[in-house]
Each structure stands twice: as structure tokens, then as C-alpha cells.
Amino acid sequence: MTVHLNHTIVAAHDKNASARFLADILGLKVSPEWGPFAPIEIPNGVTLDYIDTADAITPQHYAFLVSEDDFDTIFARVREAGLTYWADPFHRRSGEINRNDGGRGAYFDDPNGHNLEILTRPYGSGG
Template sequence: MAVDLNHTIVQSRNKRASAEFLGGILGLPVGKDWGPFTPLETSNGVTLDYMEATSIQPNHYCFIVSEPEFDAIFARIQEAGLEFWADPGHHTSGEINHLYGGRGVYFDDPDGHNMEVITAPYA
């Protein structure tokens, strides 16, 4: 039996703005609102369903991309003037990492979620 992640709910103060923020950074289109959700679908079919909440518990979301996609995403992070880090604890500011033969970067979304983009899966 195969088990695949289908979707996850991402708490936000403004579901449309938060989905558009991440969609803009990752180069993904934001879907039409569906009930209380604003969906952002990744290329493997997993949907981040943004939902408005008054209290937000920040979470971590990691996206694996190709080297050319990383270049484009990292350029958009820099163009947006976002602070970025090489580590999940946000100790190494202004740098990317080179773990497992790839590259990785962390940045926060407007609701404090810790976003990560990598080019090589972690062992």
C-alpha cells in the first residue's frame, strides 16, 4: 500500500497574502479559494491549504528543488529583501548551506513559518 501526503493546513493571518507570498518566492501559482482554504499546490501534488487563524503556531516546511530552480528562488528571496539563514535555528544569517552535496536556505514567511529550500535530500 502506498501512503502519500495529500495536503497540510498552514495557519495564517491572511490566507491569500500568505499563499501569494510563498507562491511568489517558489514560482508556483496560487489556486482559487476553496471553502476556508487558499491552496498552493507543489509539483508532486501536495497542497498547502492556507487557512486564517487568530493564533499561529509556526511550523517548518521544506521544499526540494533542482539547482536551476534554487537559483531562481534564491534570487527572489534576495530581491524581496528577505533575511535568510543557512540553518534552521537562524544562527548563520546571510548564508546558504551546502549539506549533502547540495544547497539549502531558510527564510520566514509573514506568519513566522520556517521555510526551507534544498537541492539534495538529507541522508
């Protein structure tokens, strides 16, 4: 059996601003709106489809596996944007990155409170 994640819907108070925020940080493009969605296509074919909501947003976690070089580029954008970042998902180790499994990782929040992560090695991969 082959199963691939195709897309997920991401709640936002301003779908266009939120999609632009993530696209700018990751160095991607916001695709043309499709119905009520502002999609960002990730290079592996998964799309994050931002949708507007006036309701309270329950923060979700989105992790992006990146190369070492891409980590440097993305992490530089995080710092240049003046974003607070953490080494852990619980936001206890501010201003640090982690070195889990021999790689590097960092967490930061988007404008809606979603917990975003960049990492260079999948968890449990050793190292």
C-alpha cells in the same frame, strides 16, 4: 502499501497574502479558494491549504526539494524580496546558505513566522 501526503493546512493571519507570498517566492500559482482555504498546489500534487486564524500561530517548518536551477531562481527571489535568510534552521548563520550532502540549502521565514526551506539534496543523501 502506498502512502502519499495529499495536503496540509497552514495557519495564517491573512491566508491570501500568505499564499501569495509563498507562491511568488516559489514561482507557483495560488489555486482558487476552496471552502475556507487558499491552496497552493506543489508540482508533486501536495497542496498547502492556507486558512485564516486570529489565534497565535505556532511556526511550522516546510521544506521544498528543488533542482539546482530552481534553487538559483528561488534564491534570487528571496534576495530580491529583501528577506533575511539563514544556512540553518535555528537562524544562527544569517546571510549564508548551507552545502549539506553536496547540495545547497537556505531557510527564510514567511509573514507568519513559518520556517521555509529550499534544498537541492535530501538530507542524508550523501554527496
